[in-house]
Amino acid sequence: MATVIVVTSGKGGVGKTTSTAALGAALAQSGQNVVVVDFDVGLRNLDLVMGAERRVVFDLINVVQGDAKLPQALIRDKRIDTLSLLPASQTRDKDALTAEGVTRVISELREKFDWIICDSPAGIERGATLAMHHADAAVVVTNPEVSSVRDSDRIIGMLDSKTAKAERGERMDKHLLLTRYDPARATRGEMLKTEDVLEILSIPLLGIIPESEEVLRASNLGTPVTLGSPNSAPAKAYIEAARRLRGETLVVSIPAERRGFMGRLFGRRAVA
Amino acid sequence: MALVLAPEPPVRDWLESLDSQISRSPSFFAGRPVVLDLGALPTETPDVAGLLRTLSERGIRIIGTEGAHPSWQGLEAWAPLHANGTRPARPIDVPEEPVPATPPSQDGNSLLIDQPVRSGQSIAFERGDITIMGSVASGAEVIAGGSIHVYGALRGRAIAGLTGNSRARIFCRKLEAELLAIDGVYQTADDMAPALRGKPVQAWLAGEAMMLAKLD
Numbered sequence: 001m002a003t004v005i006v007v008t009s010g011k012g013g014v015g016k017t018t019s020t021a022a023l024g025a026a027l028a029q030s031g032q033n034v035v036v037v038d039f040d041v042g043l044r045n046l047d048l049v050m051g052a053e054r055r056v057v058f059d060l061i062n063v064v065q066g067d068a069k070l071p072q073a074l075i076r077d078k079r080i081d082t083l084s085l086l087p088a089s090q091t092r093d094k095d096a097l098t099a100e101g102v103t104r105v106i107s108e109l110r111e112k113f114d115w116i117i118c119d120s121p122a123g124i125e126r127g128a129t130l131a132m133h134h135a136d137a138a139v140v141v142t143n144p145e146v147s148s149v150r151d152s153d154r155i156i157g158m159l160d161s162k163t164a165k166a167e168r169g170e171r172m173d174k175h176l177l178l179t180r181y182d183p184a185r186a187t188r189g190e191m192l193k194t195e196d197v198l199e200i201l202s203i204p205l206l207g208i209i210p211e212s213e214e215v216l217r218a219s220n221l222g223t224p225v226t227l228g229s230p231n232s233a234p235a236k237a238y239i240e241a242a243r244r245l246r247g248e249t250l251v252v253s254i255p256a257e258r259r260g261f262m263g264r265l266f267g268r269r270a271v272a
Numbered sequence: 273m274a275l276v277l278a279p280e281p282p283v284r285d286w287l288e289s290l291d292s293q294i295s296r297s298p299s300f301f302a303g304r305p306v307v308l309d310l311g312a313l314p315t316e317t318p319d320v321a322g323l324l325r326t327l328s329e330r331g332i333r334i335i336g337t338e339g340a341h342p343s344w345q346g347l348e349a350w351a352p353l354h355a356n357g358t359r360p361a362r363p364i365d366v367p368e369e370p371v372p373a374t375p376p377s378q379d380g381n382s383l384l385i386d387q388p389v390r391s392g393q394s395i396a397f398e399r400g401d402i403t404i405m406g407s408v409a410s411g412a413e414v415i416a417g418g419s420i421h422v423y424g425a426l427r428g429r430a431i432a433g434l435t436g437n438s439r440a441r442i443f444c445r446k447l448e449a450e451l452l453a454i455d456g457v458y459q460t461a462d463d464m465a466p467a468l469r470g471k472p473v474q475a476w477l478a479g480e481a482m483m484l485a486k487l488d
Binding site: 124150151153154156157158160161199200202 | 388389390392410411425
């Protein structure tokens with residue numbers, strides 16, 4: 001049975017699109033049939049991060065409004081053939097999304113794929129509520145910063161009240177994905193601690209993604225980090241998060257700072 | 273929301289029908305702000321101030337008047353409202369409720385929330401107490417006619433005693449609140465003693481002052 005996941009956060013710039021691409025690719029790499037759907041109509045980004053920007057012909061809005069058939073708009077990934085992208089429209093805005101159209105597209109996607117991963121736009125308005133409406137589960141992307149945590153809390157409240165699942169009186173599974181975690185800043189006490197974020201949001205932890213050059217590089221190259229450099233720390237964290245989404249129980253490792261030569265030297269002296 | 277009462281001449285008959293209304297639903301006016309629309313009374317009505325006092329004696333809380341004639345004396349206590357075109361759209365049906373023989377059960381006077389209150393959510397319960405099994409997030413608010421009990425961290429706003437209940441209290445397991453208010457008296461986070469932050473705390477009113485103390 002297909003699972004619809006919304007990747008959401010409230011706040012912008014926390015890593016929703018990067019995480020959608022990385023989780024989608026990681027699930028597809030494990031043999032699952034995956035589609036990533038860009039709901040950020042007007043500010044289309046997922047196609048760039050997936051490296052498919054030059055192959056977009058039809059988009060979500062065309063399908064929602066009945067101007068194109070779903071298979072015409074789906075873009076199959078060149079590297080993994082179980083991974084597809086449904087891009088957003090860059091020339092339209094969120095008002096072009098209709099509730100009925102989105103319902104129809106999601107139910108068509110459910111017949112074709114194992115996982116439907118919806119990249120939500122930032123904010124709490126129409127685009128974000130439509131992206132979350134049909135979700136079976138949510139990945140709440142949060143940075144260890146107070147503003148991001150409060151916005152995530154707001155989104156969790158909406159997941160529990162504004163979604164189809166909530167309207168049926170069911171409970172939606174919500175997973176916390178802590179991104180842009182900087183071990184050096186964490187040790188200096190400049191970021192919220194993981195346990196504080198977990199205590200405030202009180203939803204289970206899906207993974208901790210360390211802040212990394214690799215993530216930025218992957219986005220700019222149009223290659224999800226789990227495909228481009230699968231042995232890097234963030235890729236490993238995303239791959240483990242994807243396995244947890246599939247129901248595996250794995251201990252979440254908190255990324256430690258990789259210390260340089262001087263750090264190791266001083267570290268040893270401190271122990272001795 | 274304020275109710276609007278519009279006395280009609282003859283005033284004595286109007287008062288009688290009001291009394292029979294009150295006897296059928298005794299709690300209807302309890303705690304509700306009322307605006308008095310005097311526009312229907314003729315200019316030569318004697319002792320309008322007396323009428324207002326009579327209404328106050330019936331437990332009706334008048335917060336303002338509309339349509340008072342400038343020649344009427346003794347209305348200073350009830351300031352005229354300058355409603356900018358926000359007149360009520362339609363009359364309200366007064367519900368028929370039987371006079372309760374016994375006090376309402378505890379269930380009817382309390383609201384239990386068994387999950388966290390998230391940022392942006394507002395929980396309001398005017399009839400009584402609110403108990404929250406979880407935290408109240410920063411940017412969330414809980415509004416109760418009675419007391420508020422939070423079995424978690426209180427990081428948002430808690431407004432107790434909304435309907436003029438100065439005996440209402442606020443209890444929380446961990447005080448991180450942005451604002452506490454009881455019967456209109458409030459404190460923001462800046463006003464609270466730093467030693468109380470993060471501690472289990474209760475808040476209550478002593479006269480016009482809000483008191484805060486650790487619970488243990």
